[in-house]
Amino acid sequence: xxxxxxxxxxxxxxxxxLEAKLSSEYFDVLTATNGPDALEIAERDAPDxxxxxxxxxxxxxxxxxxxxxxxxxxxxxxxxxxxxxxxATDRVRGLESGADDFLSKPLNDTALMARVRSLVRLKxxxxxxxxxxxxxxxxxxxxxxxxxxxxxAAEAKVLIVEDKTFESDKFIETLDxxxxxxxxxxxxxxxxxxxxxxxxxxxxxxxxxxQEDGLRLVSHLRSNERxxxxxxxxxxxxxxxxxxxxxxxxxxxxxxLRPVDRNELLARVRTQVRRKRYQERLRSNxxxxxNMALTDxxxxxxxxxxxxxxxxxxxxxxxxxxxxxxxxxxxxxNFKIVNDTYGHxxxxxxxxxxxxxxVQRLRSFDLVARxxxxxxxxxxxxxxxxxxxxxxxxxxxxxGEEPFKVSTDEGLLTCTVxxxxxxxxxxxxxxxxxxxxxxxxxxxxxxxxxxxSIFAGYGRVKPEMYMNDEQLEELAEAEGVIPxxxxxKPSDVSAPKSxxxxxxxxxxxRPQAQxxxxxxxxxxxxxxxxxxxxxxxxxxPQDPHHFSMPE
Ligand SMILES: [Mg+2]
Numbered sequence: 177x178x179x180x181x182x183x184x185x186x187x188x189x190x191x192x193x194l195e196a197k198l199s200s201e202y203f204d205v206l207t208a209t210n211g212p213d214a215l216e217i218a219e220r221d222a223p224d225x226x227x228x229x230x231x232x233x234x235x236x237x238x239x240x241x242x243x244x245x246x247x248x249x250x251x252x253x254x255x256x257x258x259x260x261x262x263x264a265t266d267r268v269r270g271l272e273s274g275a276d277d278f279l280s281k282p283l284n285d286t287a288l289m290a291r292v293r294s295l296v297r298l299k300x301x302x303x304x305x306x307x308x309x310x311x312x313x314x315x316x317x318x319x320x321x322x323x324x325x326x327x328x329a330a331e332a333k334v335l336i337v338e339d340k341t342f343e344s345d346k347f348i349e350t351l352d353x354x355x356x357x358x359x360x361x362x363x364x365x366x367x368x369x370x371x372x373x374x375x376x377x378x379x380x381x382x383x384x385x386x387q388e389d390g391l392r393l394v395s396h397l398r399s400n401e402r403x404x405x406x407x408x409x410x411x412x413x414x415x416x417x418x419x420x421x422x423x424x425x426x427x428x429x430x431x432x433l434r435p436v437d438r439n440e441l442l443a444r445v446r447t448q449v450r451r452k453r454y455q456e457r458l459r460s461n462x463x464x465x466x467n468m469a470l471t472d473x474x475x476x477x478x479x480x481x482x483x484x485x486x487x488x489x490x491x492x493x494x495x496x497x498x499x500x501x502x503x504x505x506x507x508x509x510n511f512k513i514v515n516d517t518y519g520h521x522x523x524x525x526x527x528x529x530x531x532x533x534x535v536q537r538l539r540s541f542d543l544v545a546r547x548x549x550x551x552x553x554x555x556x557x558x559x560x561x562x563x564x565x566x567x568x569x570x571x572x573x574x575x576g577e578e579p580f581k582v583s584t585d586e587g588l589l590t591c592t593v594x595x596x597x598x599x600x601x602x603x604x605x606x607x608x609x610x611x612x613x614x615x616x617x618x619x620x621x622x623x624x625x626x627x628x629s630i631f632a633g634y635g636r637v638k639p640e641m642y643m644n645d646e647q648l649e650e651l652a653e654a655e656g657v658i659p660x661x662x663x664x665k666p667s668d669v670s671a672p673k674s675x676x677x678x679x680x681x682x683x684x685x686r687p688q689a690q691x692x693x694x695x696x697x698x699x700x701x702x703x704x705x706x707x708x709x710x711x712x713x714x715x716x717p718q719d720p721h722h723f724s725m726p727e
Contacts, residue, residue: 179296180204182223184214184240185258186232194227194283201289211235215243218250224296230259230270238273245274251323252302254295258283264437271443274325277430290421298429298451305458324454329354329446332377336360337367337393338411339385343436347380350438351445364393371403377449379403381428383412383419391423398427405455407448411436472546474524475531483545487555488607490543495603499657502556502564505596505614506534506571509626511550514591522582523550526591529580537574538567539658553611560655561599565637566648567660568595568629573642574663576627592627594618599632 181203183194188209195205206221208214211232218226226244230237237257244250257270260281267278277291334356338344344360351358359374361367363385371379379397383390390410397403410423410431420431429451430444470482478486490501508514508530515523527550534552535544543555554571556564572593579588596618600610617630624630629637643651645662652659 178202178204179224179292180206180221181292182206182208182214182217182221182226184208184211184226184232184237185229186210187229190229197285197288198292203292211237211240211243214240215247215250218244218253219247222249223253224299225292226253226255227292228255228257228275230257230266238269241270241273241275245323245325248323251325252299252306254299256291256295264440267437268439268443271440271447276447284417286421287417290424294424294427294429297427302451302455302458305455305462324450327450327453327457329449329453330356332356332445332449333374334358334445335367335370335374335376335379337364337380337385337390338382339363339387340382343382343411346436346438347441350441353442354446356445364388364390364396367393368396368400371397371400371406376403376406377452378407378409378445380409380411380445383410383416383423384434391419391426394423394428395426405452407452409444409448475528475546477531477535477552478543478545480545480547483543483547483553483555484607486543487610490555490557491600491603491605491607491610493557493603494601497558499558500560500599500601501610502554502559502561502567503598503600503610503614504554504556504564504568504571505547505611505618506552506554507594507618507622508550508575509592509594509622511591514589518582518584518589522584522589525582526580526589530575530591530593533574533578534571537571537660537663539660553614559599559657561631561634563648563652563655563657563659564597564599565629565631565634565641566643566651568597568631569637569639569642570660570663571595572627572629594621594626595629596621597629597631597637 181198183191183198183205184207185191185194186209191207191209195207198205206217206223208217211234214226214228217223228237228240232240237259241255241257244253244255254276255274256277256279257275258279258281259266259270270278276295279288279291332351332354334347334351336344336347336358338347338360339362341360341362348358348360359370361370364381367379367381381390381393381397390412394408394410397406397408407430408423408428410420410428411434412420412431413434423431429448432441432444470478472479494501508526511523511526514526527546530550531544531546531552534554538544538554538556541557543557545553545555547553556567559567572595576590576592579590581587582589596614596616598610598613598617600613613632617632621628621630621636624636631637649659649662
């Protein structure tokens with residue numbers, strides 16, 4: 177780990193000593209001998225951690241720390257205060273000024289290195305979210321400039337693992353000052369059970385239990401999916417320093433030494449709770465803003481912006497998979513008349529149900545996006561012309577043969593759809609060009625009387641070519657592609673929304689909320705499609721159908 181450490185101390189030999197220790201552990205070391213220099217270097221060189229002396233002439237360590245934490249550019253950098261003072265009041269003051277830890281001189285090497293490594297690791301996680309926040313900012317949605325110090329630390333849910341009740345009672349009493357909801361347990365086993373049932377903001381683990389090793393519990397909590405990101409505060413004694421260092425290595429966030437000073441406990445708990453809440457906020461802001469930016473709020477489908485980027489990736493993948501891609505451009509017939517006759521509310525009802533039906537009739541890894549208005553695009557990877565045409569006919573039937581439920585006097589309204597299709601097998605084709613091929617056919621389908629599918633190079637898909645589920649499955653098997661869900665039984669992974677879900681304001685901005693689209697996992701994360709590809713999309717050289725087009 178070649179993390180960058182900024183060492184700040186007014187006594188040069190102290191600086192040199194720490195520099196030597198850290199360099200021998202392969203850290204990059206920056207140094208400063210006064211507060212103003214430290215602030216300048218921190219802002220310019222973005223260290224991963226600052227080791228800060230408290231007693232300095234002029235600007236002391238507390239002030240430097242406060243300034244670092246109040247500057248958006250440096251607020252996320254962990255600060256460890258280092259001092260000869262051992263008074264608990266100073267430790268608390270350091271923590272309240274935003275320091276992540278407080279170490280006493282002379283420095284215990286093991287404690288120092290474990291602390292530095294653990295804080296650097298934590299920072300990496302936060303950094304990742306900060307990078308994503310920056311990306312999301314480019315979409316112009318996220319609020320910026322927040323930092324962990326602005327989070328509330330009150331009313332946290334804390335789990336205390338401690339076999340001596342007089343110790344846990346002291347914790348409960350102390351944390352009551354912040355209105356924390358504290359649950360004490362006597363063993364690791366009980367802790368594991370409770371942590372599966374509750375969302376804790378912090379777990380404290382005693383390293384001095386009679387019957388068990390608290391480190392074992394720390395390790396378990398770290399590796400468990402549900403508790404992995406819950407901060408852990410170890411409680412130990414001076415002579416446990418080696419084990420505390422080990423605990424920090426395996427992922428505990430902090431520790432406190434017995435006899436526990438109440439103010440220090442409170443300060444350390446607050447620091448951890450704030451940091452957890454900050455990280456959670458970064459994550460949810462990020463997801464929210466991406467969803468806003470990349471999905472269509474009415475239908476929950478991805479929007480044109482996402483389609484363009486993601487379709488580009490799928491196209492680039494043709495070179496590797498050597499399997500053609502189907503592009504369908506779908507446009508609801510005479511939609512303007514619907515809007516003009518019944519109003520936009522009814523139009524919107526139809527758009528939503530239309531989107532749901534399309535998603536239900538496609539495979540989990542097909543991509544559906546709303547281009548705009550009443551125009552939709554479906555991208556069908558790993559398909560061939562015969563199956564793609566069948567898919568297109570199925571979509572057309574599923575729209576035209578079943579009326580939509582709408583809030584008009586009749587309650588039902590039938591709409592049809594025109595579809596233009598293209599099979600793309602050229603990895604060098606541009607996104608716009610690929611879409612245009614399908615769009616040209618859509619235009620033809622409209623001109624030719626609507627309610628039909630036309631494919632580039634093949635012309636109109638004749639309804640009499642339509643196959644039943646069984647025939648289509650046979651065809652798909654012969655062609656080595658995955659068939660769409662059967663007509664009589666749409667895939668229930670994409671069951672339509674319940675009215676309750678639909679009315680939830682929250683849902684409309686989440687891509688996967690769309691219920692209708694289990695296939696559309698996180699926009700920038702790996703999609704089901706990516707997974708399917710890596711799993712079984714390897715081209716079969718024996719299969720003569722790979723690039724063959726039907727006659
Ligand atoms: Mg000093």
